Amino acid sequence: MVFSRIDWYNYRKHHEYPIPITIMEGYMHEKSIELLNKAVKDELQATHQYMYFHFHCDDQGFDLLAGLFKRTAIEEMGHVEDLAERILFLGGEVEMETAGPTEMIHDVEAMLVKARAMEESSIKDYNRWANECSANNDAISKQLFETLVGDEERHYNQYDDEVRNIEKYGDRYLALQSIERSRNTAAGAAAE
């Protein structure tokens, strides 16, 4: 049974519940598309922010952290792709905007603290949104959010480990990374 707008208007005048199944399905998909697009914006913000951190760590000679931010940015971009595929499958449009501006942080410890906070916020949001999709009988979007939670928890841990290293070893930890770059550069020059 398919309801037209007029049918729906007349139906709502006389019945509060239950909502016809075709209308409910349309609403559920809209809700999923809205949540998936919110995640796209968060992922795009994370991609920009981590690439910005990658450039600056590289510029300051911290190769290990530069690599970590670059690899994570690429993973976040993969998340955008997964979300976009689901949005298109549900008949929505992908909203390619970032959730917020890129913060111009140059201090390495502050970068890691910011990145860890972004991951924490994504974990909370995606857990909530997985439950919301489940409540709307959208099992595949729920599964997608759960998979993303797993990845974001891994990202959270990697940033948390680095924050703890800096807290424990201070500038010596960062100095080691600079020395490592010099050693690699020297080894490369010697091999030529």
Ligand SMILES: [Fe+2]
């Ligand atoms: Fe992500």
Ligand SMILES: [Fe+2]
């Ligand atoms: Fe992440």
